[in-house]
Amino acid sequence: MHLLITRPNDDSQTMQASLEKIGVESTIAPVLTITFEALSDCDLAGVQSIIVTSQNSVKSLQHNHLVAKLNALPLYAVGPATARIAERVGFNNVKQGPGSAKALADVLTKDCDPTNGALIHFAGAHLAFDLKGVMEAQGYKIREVLTYRAVLAKQFPPPATAALNAGKVNGVILMSARSARAFTDLMRHHNLTSTAGQMHYFCLSPSVKDALLNTLAEPPAHPVLIPTQPNTEELLALIARFAAN
Numbered sequence: 001m002h003l004l005i006t007r008p009n010d011d012s013q014t015m016q017a018s019l020e021k022i023g024v025e026s027t028i029a030p031v032l033t034i035t036f037e038a039l040s041d042c043d044l045a046g047v048q049s050i051i052v053t054s055q056n057s058v059k060s061l062q063h064n065h066l067v068a069k070l071n072a073l074p075l076y077a078v079g080p081a082t083a084r085i086a087e088r089v090g091f092n093n094v095k096q097g098p099g100s101a102k103a104l105a106d107v108l109t110k111d112c113d114p115t116n117g118a119l120i121h122f123a124g125a126h127l128a129f130d131l132k133g134v135m136e137a138q139g140y141k142i143r144e145v146l147t148y149r150a151v152l153a154k155q156f157p158p159p160a161t162a163a164l165n166a167g168k169v170n171g172v173i174l175m176s177a178r179s180a181r182a183f184t185d186l187m188r189h190h191n192l193t194s195t196a197g198q199m200h201y202f203c204l205s206p207s208v209k210d211a212l213l214n215t216l217a218e219p220p221a222h223p224v225l226i227p228t229q230p231n232t233e234e235l236l237a238l239i240a241r242f243a244a245n
Contacts, residue, residue: 029160099231
């Protein structure tokens with residue numbers, strides 16, 4: 001099996017190394033490019049906890065040299081991979097969520113008392129789930145801080161285009177609804193819509209699967225697979241099981 005990894009470049013390289021360990025070949029084809037926002041300072045007055053729903057938000061905080069300032073507060077990470085990165089860059093009090101912003105909202109309502117202060121959510125420009133709206137409806141004060149933007153790629157990298165045209169790639173990893181839509185747009189751009197219909201798809205969550213199916217030119221020839229939990233570990237385990245068969 002040979003998979004196309006559509007994550008931003010740094011994340012794709014990490015995933016490629018994980019796939020190599022389970023004997024799966026891959027080609028990197030980022031459909032989004034990450035650009036960090038400049039965060040000169042953050043007002044933490046009255047804040048009880050930090051929320052990060054993306055690995056890129058953690059990387060942006062590190063990029064802006066804010067880890068030391070924020071480290072006094074508990075940090076709620078959306079899932080295991082984001083929690084690991086937060087710990088790696090120096091956060092000491094990291095609480096791991098189940099893997100989705102929706103599920104993290106349940107954790108926050110159990111752990112955090114809305115009378116104890118606001119929650120500060122470091123987030124990207126495009127959010128798949130309205131965490132702020134859900135939490136505020138339950139009486140919480142949420143401060144959203146934009147940490148990064150994910151810019152759509154205009155084309156696949158030449159090695160990815162060559163691999164697709166040669167029929168070398170037979171599967172695709174999609175980690176977000178926006179990535180799924182960007183992928184199908186780029187397949188149309190490169191006149192590869194028929195190829196797209198023949199791929200095996202590994203999507204992080206049902207919402208990613210729905211975005212894919214809503215944008216493909218025709219239904220895929222194979223069932224779209226999603227892990228039991230929406231996190232990288234479960235997705236890689238799914239791919240390993242599929243590759244073994």
